[in-house]
Amino acid sequence: MGKILEINGPLVKLELPETVLGEQVRVGAIGLVGEVIGRDGDTALAQLYEDTAGLKPGEVAEGLGWPLSVELGPGLLNAIFDGVQRPLNAVWEKSGDRIARGVAVPSLPRDQRWHFVPDPERRAGAPVAGGDVLGTVRETESIQHRILVPPLTHGELLELAPEGDYTVEESIGRVKMADGRIDKLRLFHRWPVRVPRPFRRRDHAVKPLITGQRILDTFYPLLKGGKAAIPGPFGAGKTMLQQQIARWCNAEIVIYVGCGERGNELTDVLEFMPELVDPHTGRPLMERTLLVANTSNMPVVAREASVYVGITLAEYFRDQGYDVVMVADSTSRWAEALREVAGRLGQMPVEEGYPAYLGSRLAAFYERAGRVETLSGGHGSVTLIGAVSPPGGDFSEPVTSHTKEIIQTFWALSKELADARHYPAVDWLESFSGYVPSAAKWWAENVDPGWEAARGEALDLLAASEELQRIVNLVGVEALSSEQRWTLEAAGLLKEGLLQQAATDEIDSFASPEKQYALLAALLEIYRQGMKLVKLGAPARRLIQMPLLAQARRWKSQHKSEELALLKEKIARIPADFAQIALDYEQSGHTA
Amino acid sequence: MKNVEFRTASSVQGGLIVMGGVTGVAAGSRVQLKDHAGRLRNGLVIRSADDAVLVEVFEGTDDLDLERTWVRFLDEPFKLPVSRDILGRVFNGAGLPRDGRPPIISADRRDVNGEPLNPAARAYPREFIQTGISAIDGMNSLTRGQKLPVFSGGGLPHNRVAAQIVRQAKLLGEESSEFVVVFAAFGASNADARFFQESFEESGVLNKVVMFLNLADEPVIERLLTPRAALTAAEYLAFDLDYHVLVVMTDMTAYAEALREVAVLRGDVPARKGYPGYLYSDLAEIYERAGRIKNRRGSITMIPVLSMPSDDITHPIPDLTGYITEGQIVLGRELANQGVYPPVTVLPSLSRLMKDGIGKNFTREDHPHVASQLFASYAKALEVRGLAAIIGAEELSDADRRYLQFAEAFERRFIGQGEDEDRSVYETLNLAWDLLSMLPPEALIRVSEEELAKYHKWQAMAEAA
Numbered sequence A: 001m002g003k004i005l006e007i008n009g010p011l012v013k014l015e016l017p018e019t020v021l022g023e024q025v026r027v028g029a030i031g032l033v034g035e036v037i038g039r040d041g042d043t044a045l046a047q048l049y050e051d052t053a054g055l056k057p058g059e060v061a062e063g064l065g066w067p068l069s070v071e072l073g074p075g076l077l078n079a080i081f082d083g084v085q086r087p088l089n090a091v092w093e094k095s096g097d098r099i100a101r102g103v104a105v106p107s108l109p110r111d112q113r114w115h116f117v118p119d120p121e122r123r124a125g126a127p128v129a130g131g132d133v134l135g136t137v138r139e140t141e142s143i144q145h146r147i148l149v150p151p152l153t154h155g156e157l158l159e160l161a162p163e164g165d166y167t168v169e170e171s172i173g174r175v176k177m178a179d180g181r182i183d184k185l186r187l188f189h190r191w192p193v194r195v196p197r198p199f200r201r202r203d204h205a206v207k208p209l210i211t212g213q214r215i216l217d218t219f220y221p222l223l224k225g226g227k228a229a230i231p232g233p234f235g236a237g238k239t240m241l242q243q244q245i246a247r248w249c250n251a252e253i254v255i256y257v258g259c260g261e262r263g264n265e266l267t268d269v270l271e272f273m274p275e276l277v278d279p280h281t282g283r284p285l286m287e288r289t290l291l292v293a294n295t296s297n298m299p300v301v302a303r304e305a306s307v308y309v310g311i312t313l314a315e316y317f318r319d320q321g322y323d324v325v326m327v328a329d330s331t332s333r334w335a336e337a338l339r340e341v342a343g344r345l346g347q348m349p350v351e352e353g354y355p356a357y358l359g360s361r362l363a364a365f366y367e368r369a370g371r372v373e374t375l376s377g378g379h380g381s382v383t384l385i386g387a388v389s390p391p392g393g394d395f396s397e398p399v400t401s402h403t404k405e406i407i408q409t410f411w412a413l414s415k416e417l418a419d420a421r422h423y424p425a426v427d428w429l430e431s432f433s434g435y436v437p438s439a440a441k442w443w444a445e446n447v448d449p450g451w452e453a454a455r456g457e458a459l460d461l462l463a464a465s466e467e468l469q470r471i472v473n474l475v476g477v478e479a480l481s482s483e484q485r486w487t488l489e490a491a492g493l494l495k496e497g498l499l500q501q502a503a504t505d506e507i508d509s510f511a512s513p514e515k516q517y518a519l520l521a522a523l524l525e526i527y528r529q530g531m532k533l534v535k536l537g538a539p540a541r542r543l544i545q546m547p548l549l550a551q552a553r554r555w556k557s558q559h560k561s562e563e564l565a566l567l568k569e570k571i572a573r574i575p576a577d578f579a580q581i582a583l584d585y586e587q588s589g590h591t592a
Numbered sequence B: 001m002k003n004v005e006f007r008t009a010s011s012v013q014g015g016l017i018v019m020g021g022v023t024g025v026a027a028g029s030r031v032q033l034k035d036h037a038g039r040l041r042n043g044l045v046i047r048s049a050d051d052a053v054l055v056e057v058f059e060g061t062d063d064l065d066l067e068r069t070w071v072r073f074l075d076e077p078f079k080l081p082v083s084r085d086i087l088g089r090v091f092n093g094a095g096l097p098r099d100g101r102p103p104i105i106s107a108d109r110r111d112v113n114g115e116p117l118n119p120a121a122r123a124y125p126r127e128f129i130q131t132g133i134s135a136i137d138g139m140n141s142l143t144r145g146q147k148l149p150v151f152s153g154g155g156l157p158h159n160r161v162a163a164q165i166v167r168q169a170k171l172l173g174e175e176s177s178e179f180v181v182v183f184a185a186f187g188a189s190n191a192d193a194r195f196f197q198e199s200f201e202e203s204g205v206l207n208k209v210v211m212f213l214n215l216a217d218e219p220v221i222e223r224l225l226t227p228r229a230a231l232t233a234a235e236y237l238a239f240d241l242d243y244h245v246l247v248v249m250t251d252m253t254a255y256a257e258a259l260r261e262v263a264v265l266r267g268d269v270p271a272r273k274g275y276p277g278y279l280y281s282d283l284a285e286i287y288e289r290a291g292r293i294k295n296r297r298g299s300i301t302m303i304p305v306l307s308m309p310s311d312d313i314t315h316p317i318p319d320l321t322g323y324i325t326e327g328q329i330v331l332g333r334e335l336a337n338q339g340v341y342p343p344v345t346v347l348p349s350l351s352r353l354m355k356d357g358i359g360k361n362f363t364r365e366d367h368p369h370v371a372s373q374l375f376a377s378y379a380k381a382l383e384v385r386g387l388a389a390i391i392g393a394e395e396l397s398d399a400d401r402r403y404l405q406f407a408e409a410f411e412r413r414f415i416g417q418g419e420d421e422d423r424s425v426y427e428t429l430n431l432a433w434d435l436l437s438m439l440p441p442e443a444l445i446r447v448s449e450e451e452l453a454k455y456h457k458w459q460a461m462a463e464a465a
């Protein structure tokens, strides 16, 4: 037992000789928890996860003997945890609407029984190693929770419990370790959040993560196991885009980390997820989702921890062989929390108050994404998508610029697009993806061999129109040639008919890869057909009045992903529309 | 400890004093000082160790004579006594009466810092509030439990807009407002405070208003308490007494400047423009106190007003506010100069909760599409206006000229309205269709074909012409 020497904001100086860096401590009469971040002789410096008001010098303090860890086992899905994995629903029951300080509730429910089915291949007397699957618990209708041997446990399986109902704490088996010690196996184990969970080796990411958002999947794809960032000023649509991904993406598990953002956004997720059906499994989306929430009004120290809690949970499901997506909203708030801690420790700030190690911390965090061969020989992935909230929307600030160097897919949100209510406001010129070649292979095999070429053609058209727009803004549209006017018109059609995709549009909120490609190909077909005529001398003015152009802008909202037949019919009629114009034009003797 | 007075201050510097020889002082505890002249000052323990306790003194330490200063540690945080009687009262920033009436006596005294609301306990705001202002109701609508700030600038009519919202805000189908109002002003001028007081008086709601005033010439540090005291009162009214509370706070810029002043004294590392790195979290502690709670009837809807230094929306105060609040109503100088009231610049304005509070079961089925179409058409119209400024309006195509007229009409008739004009959301939507009817149906992609058939009057207009 030690005692408090000094309280300074969330930082407390303790007389506590035996603790190590990173160790958890419990402090004061109300039992606030925190972690040691500095040591000096017999004193330890700790930051507490909760507000320190009311603590007094002289009150008790004790080291707990372990670093910040999470509990991993059945009971995770469907839940909402705070930044240090306290279950917020249970906390609500215990302490009411407001989070009282010092409430201790175990992360996983202790009284619930889970139906455990042992793996028939496992035999007593055979060797087991960390990461091996002992059996399964059907945690939700759509997800089998695979019960793993904790990563550092190796030895001889002495016994494995028969099929039956167990709480997370009951023993389901015993392992004799190499050193002769006997370890009990349970449905859950603990893991320190700042230590990446081990795997056999990294695999190449090969499959695109399908999000149903055209500007992402078709133009700037992300792979399962990839890293992406969504930078953008306030109100540009980072959260909406992440929520869209959480809703529609074809991952098996989704971890949504609300890091220093709004309470209502989590409420929103909690309310809509149970009502929405996973297009891939037909089950309520909440069954595959779990939330980690440290909202902006919750203590800053736990905010720093929350992203590590989230990524460790993600790795745990990866180790079970699942494709996991973690969205973190927003990594900037995490970096700011890091900055506050550094400031309090008196570390030298280098840029905008951030410590020198900001870049390496960010890199180490994103490094935990990836597709791996798990310890048991299966395959799983963690895809990491971080929102970035640059002050003043300035992408040259430290968090955005460091992140940009680390990630492969960059979905840059633009204030101009958002102001004009062009959603998702992903800027097609600023964004990039390093995954296009791999994605192209998948699209060619699964959707259409023309994907890569069509994507390139569309991006070229958009870039060309940007140039032309500049000219128009200087001298007016009359200065453009017919070909140029048609290019401008076709780019407008692409923006409205393809790139814009309202999350609120029931039909278009999610677009399957087939629908994405059908629309892309159709709009390009209109562009090409028109260009052909223009090159023959038909005036763009005439083409621009075609009713087809207004109609095609509505196609995305008229045709569901499952019902593309009608859309394909409309597409097939495109050449006929142009043929009619060609005919009129010929008959009128080229004077139209 | 509460009743012992210490005279052991060992040093003093810019608003902070260090006390020696006191043990076991609680962090965050409230402090009372009696200076050489017998005047009382307030303070807060910001660092506590047995050999040195650091106290922040609200009224300043400039003329403090340490030899003759007596300090008492009250062993509790700042608290606000609450009871039904706070309605109709006027307090200072620390919650003491400034209306000459007796202090509130209540056993129920609440820590003004509040405690964070459990996100699992929140209920999502969905009820549309009609403000009677088209630019808000039609395009940036407010819902019960939302925090929606007004971003403004010196000389713009933010006070009048805020007062109009307070006067007119009601739920659809309600005859009159059933809100109570908590009004907090910090760093405000006497004239501003009086403007609101008179506006509340005129609309006869004074007995449904609680005011917390910290004027420009009053202690800066007290400014940090003012919004917290006001929100403590609001939480009590909303979640203990079931009221729907509308909180108006002005001016958040004065608040943030006070915070910067104190941070400099404390020696905190600055982040941007001298503001401390924790400005975001500090503002969030205030703004996030808005909302609804499951199983509770009341609500807190918040309308903070802030002036953007040099009209710069990327300045840390509006920037961080925008990152926390659920949208913003931006007032613009250009519209104001053209005599448009309320000068709401719609493109940078946003209501994030709008999408869940309008439409079929809330306002009218065409509302979401109409709003989206107005944004798109007006954005396009502004492009055309920019072009016309370069090449001259005569050079524009017919189609473009229509956009020019649309922009004009939209600003005058839709955004512009009287200060006493209380439009229903249906009037607002019908007006929107009148304006959209100036554009051909092919140009209106964001509304559905059914909506066009039902509401668009292009054909009729063309025939009439």
Ligand SMILES: Nc1ncnc2c1ncn2[C@@H]1O[C@H](COP(=O)(O)OP(=O)(O)OP(=O)(O)O)[C@@H](O)[C@H]1O
Residues within 6 Å of the ligand: A232, A233, A234, A235, A236, A237, A238, A239, A240, A241, A261, A389, A423, A424, A425, A501, A502, A503, A504, B322, B323, B324, B350, B351, B352, B353, B355
């Ligand atoms: N894909 C979309 N479809 C429809 N509306 C959208 C879309 N993206 C954004 N919006 C609109 O923009 C608003 C702001 O989006 P969002 O809250 O995601 O911004 P943000 O970038 O997360 O902002 P902040 O940094 O302040 O959290 C939404 O409330 C919604 O009205």
Ligand SMILES: [Mg+2]
Residues within 6 Å of the ligand: A238, A239, A240, A261, A329
């Ligand atoms: Mg957001």
